[in-house]
Structures are given as structure tokens and as C-alpha cells.
Amino acid sequence: xxxxxxxxxxxxxxxxxxxxxxxxxxxxxxxxxxxxxxxxxxxxxxxxxxxxxxxxxxxxxxxxxxxxxxxxxxxxxxxxxxxxxxxxxxxxxxxxxxxxxxxxxxxxxxxxxxxxxxxxxxxxxxxxxxxxxxxxxxxxxxxxxxxxxxxxxxxxxxxxxxxxxxxxxxxxxxxxxxxxxxxxxxxxxxxxxxxxxxxxxxxxxxxxxxxxxxxxxxxxxxxxxxxxxxxxxxxxxxxxxxxxxxxxxxxxxxxxxxxxxxxxxxxxxxxxxxxxxxxxxxxxxxxxxxxxxxxxxxxxxxxxxxxxxxxxxxxxxxxxxxx
Ligand code: A3P
Numbered sequence: 649x650x651x652x653x654x655x656x657x658x659x660x661x662x663x664x665x666x667x668x669x670x671x672x673x674x675x676x677x678x679x680x681x682x683x684x685x686x687x688x689x690x691x692x693x694x695x696x697x698x699x700x701x702x703x704x705x706x707x708x709x710x711x712x713x714x715x716x717x718x719x720x721x722x723x724x725x726x727x728x729x730x731x732x733x734x735x736x737x738x739x740x741x742x743x744x745x746x747x748x749x750x751x752x753x754x755x756x757x758x759x760x761x762x763x764x765x766x767x768x769x770x771x772x773x774x775x776x777x778x779x780x781x782x783x784x785x786x787x788x789x790x791x792x793x794x795x796x797x798x799x800x801x802x803x804x805x806x807x808x809x810x811x812x813x814x815x816x817x818x819x820x821x822x823x824x825x826x827x828x829x830x831x832x833x834x835x836x837x838x839x840x841x842x843x844x845x846x847x848x849x850x851x852x853x854x855x856x857x858x859x860x861x862x863x864x865x866x867x868x869x870x871x872x873x874x875x876x877x878x879x880x881x882x883x884x885x886x887x888x889x890x891x892x893x894x895x896x897x898x899x900x901x902x903x904x905x906x907x908x909x910x911x912x913x914x915x916x917x918x919x920x921x922x923x924x925x926x927x928x929x930x931x932x933x934x935x936x937x938x939x940x941x942x943x944x945x946x947x948x949x950x951x952x953x954x955x956x957x958x959x960x961x962x963x964x965x966x967x968x969x970x971x
Contacts, residue, residue, distance in 0.1 A: 689787050691844035698757050702766050706757065709768055709790035714777040715798035716885055717756075719789070721849045723813035724805035725867040726781050727932040729881075731901045731909070733779050733801065736882045736889065740896025742909045747918045749774065754919065756780040757788075762920040777885075785844045786852040796861050799885050804850050805867035806968035808941035808953055811836040811846075815944065816934060833949055837956050847960040854966045868938050868969040874898050903936040939971035 685692035688703045716733055720726040738744035753767035754760055763770070771778060782789070793800060805813075815832045839845045857864040863884040870877045878897045882889050889897070899905060907930060913919070914927035921928055945953065 685842055689785075690839075691785050691788065692840060692842050694842060696761075697754075697759065699759055699766070702757050702759060702768060703784075703788055705766075705768050706784065706788050706790050709756075709771075709792070711790050711792040711797040712776055712778065713797060714886075716777055716779045717789075717793065717798055717800045718779065718781045719800050719802045719853065720781070720783060721804070721810065721846050722783050722843055723810050723817060725803045725870060726783075727929075728867075728870065728901060728906070728936075729801055729803050729865070730779065730781050731906055732878055732881055732897060733885065735897040735900055736878070736885065736887050737777065737779070739889070740893040740900060742900050742905070745909075747913045748916070750779060752919050754781070756782040757784055760921055783843050785849055786856075793861070794856075794859075796859070798861060800856075800859075800862045801881055801884065802853050802856070802862055802864045803867060803870070804854070804864070804966070806938070806941075806970050807836070807846050807957065808945055808950070808970060809867075809938060811953075812941045812944040813934065817931070820931065829944065830949075833945070837952065847956070850966065851961060851964055854964060866968065871936075871938055872969075874901065903933060907933055938969060941970070 684694065686695055686700065687693075688700055693700075693703065718726060718729045718733060720729070734745045734750060735742065753763060753770050756767050756771065759766040767780075771780065792798070811833055814836070815829055818832070819828065835841050836846060839848065843849070853862075854864065856862045863880060865877060865880070875894065875898050878894055878901070882894070882897075900909070910929040910933060911927075914929050919929060941950075
């Protein structure tokens with residue numbers, strides 16, 4: 649029996665402004681977004697994208713046995729893993745993926761200005777097998793998952809590349825936003841980060857690595873040996889693929905293949921954050937490498953990250969490759 653997960657009182661403001669567009673935020677917008685969070689069960693969320701009602705609804709969310717949850721801390725490989733799962737379900741053919749059905753709603757916990765209802769409500773009408781990306785921490789994830797319902801593919805990534813990717817994603821090509829790197833880095837080391845602390849998130853799920861409905865993967869392993877990861881995911885979600893189909897999945901989940909698929913999806917406006925926004929899926933594909941943190945962290949920041957990692961994660965058995 650697992651120890652019960654502590655619950656805290658629900659609270660949260662109503663959304664007041666439209667959701668900011670990641671990748672185009674100025675330093676000022678970014679500060680505003682980082683400060684405009686509310687806490688639910690000890691974790692910070694953005695009210696525009698994740699209203700408190702959605703989080704409360706997770707308590708009673710009905711999980712189907714064949715649901716697949718791609719569970720990640722943001723920027724740890726969510727879209728890559730989603731694409732692998734979609735491709736496995738489509739026998740390796742990207743053109744067979746029904747993206748407007750599968751990708752229109754973002755993450756399970758989200759509401760977007762362009763969506764008529766929150767994602768979790770849209771989910772009720774989706775055909776099985778449903779595939780949900782989610783960044784929900786352990787104490788908010790639908791409890792039925794911990795009763796062995798549904799399949800979880802959990803992906804983690806080294807925190808140095810994660811924070812680098814996160815900062816680049818939020819500020820993107822906005823030339824006025826480069827000076828907030830140290831703010832993002834400092835906040836990343838605390839519990840005040842949006843979506844909660846990378847450390848708490850990954851530590852709590854790492855403890856589930858032996859649960860039968862959990863498959864725990866590392867981004868760095870996915871990079872080193874994509875084929876083995878594809879086989880492991882297919883096996884975990886109960887799909888038998890031919891050798892040719894496995895090779896197709898590997899080929900079509902590469903950065904270059906995904907850029908083509910996402911470009912097409914963006915042209916078809918499969919997922920929109922804001923009404924009229926031109927593209928957004930390709931934004932989730934940047935460098936796709938291990939070790940880009942070396943272009944972002946100073947020597948002092950690198951040492952601090954190692955210290956904090958040691959303080960919070962020592963003894964957990966969770967270790968990473970950094971290059
Ligand atoms: P970088 O910013 O380091 O390039 P998420 O999907 O959780 O937001 O994660 C985004 C990160 O995954 C980005 O990392 C992105 O480039 C990387 N990524 C996306 N697709 C990938 C792929 N096919 N292969 C390798 N990395 C990929």
C-alpha cells in the first residue's frame with residue numbers, strides 16, 4: 649500500500665488576462681507571468697492556462713484502462729514522446745495521425761482561449777486509446793492512475809538542459825528578453841517555479857519507477873538509443889509492431905521529420921494558443937541535444953545546480969548524463 653498523498657486546500661484566482669504567447673514574451677511580460685501564479689496543493693500554476701477548476705476536476709477524472717499519459721516536467725521531451733506514442737498507434741505513418749483530434753487541446757490540465765471547453769472535458773468524448781500529455785505533479789494527477797489504471801510514460805531530463813530549454817522557450821527569438829536568464833535560473837532551483845519544482849516533481853515520480861503501469865525514461869537515453877525506447881514504449885502500451893514499423897517510428901520521430909509534420913500541423917492550425925496565432929507546434933522543437941546547458945549556465949550557476957541537486961536528490965538513485 650502506498651502512503652496517502654498529502655492534500656492541501658484548493659485556492660486560486662480567476663483568469664484575468666489572455667494567455668501570453670510563449671516564445672514572444674518580453675522581459676516585462678515574463679516577469680508578470682512568473683509572478684501571476686496561484687498555488688494549488690503547494691504548486692504554482694498560471695491561472696490563464698490552468699484554472700483551479702481544472703485541477704479540482706482531476707480528483708474525479710475517470711481514467712480508462714487503455715489511456716496513455718505522457719507525463720513530464722515541462723521541456724523534458726513531452727512532444728517527442730507524444731510523437732513516438734502517436735506513431736506507434738499509427739504503425740509508424742505520420743500521415744495516419746489524426747492531429748486535430750489528438751493535439752488540439754494541449755495538456756490534460758489546460759484551458760486555452762481557443763478551446764470551447766477545458767481539455768479534461770474534451771477528453772470525455774475522445775475515442776480510445778486516448779493519449780494525454782500532462783505536467784501535473786504527483787499530488788494532483790488523477791488518483792486512479794495510482795490504482796494501476798491507464799499507462800504512464802514518464803520522461804525526465806537533466807535539469808541543466810531542462811532549465812536552458814525552458815528559458816529559450818519562454819523568451820524565444822525575442823531579443824529584448826535575454827536578460828532574464830538569471831531570474832529563471834534562480835527560480836528553477838526553488839519550489840516557486842511554475843508547475844512546481846523540477847526536483848520535487850522528478851523525485852516523486854522516480855519513486856513510481858517500479859509501478860507496473862509506469863514506464864520511466866530519460867531524455868538522454870532516448871537520444872542515445874531511440875530504437876530501444878520505441879520498443880519499450882510499444883511494449884508498455886501493449887502494441888506489437890513489425891520490425892519495419894519500429895524503424896518507421898524511429899525515422900519519423902527524428903527532429904527533422906517532426907519539423908515537417910509539425911509545420912504541416914501548424915499550417916492546418918491544429919493547435920492554437922491564441923485566436924489567429926500563426927504557428928506554435930514547431931516552437932516545441934529547438935535544438936534537441938544533450939549538453940546545450942553549456943551555452944547558458946555560468947561556472948557559478950553550474951556549481952550551484954550541482955549543489956542543489958546533491959541536497960535534494962542524493963540517495964535517490966536518479967542520475968543523468970550531461971553531455
Ligand atoms: P531543446 O530546447 O533543448 O532543444 P517539451 O516537448 O517537453 O516542451 O520539450 C522540448 C524539448 O524537447 C526541446 O529541447 C526540443 O527541441 C526537444 N525535442 C523535441 N522533439 C525532439 C526530437 N524529435 N528529438 C530530440 N529532441 C526533441
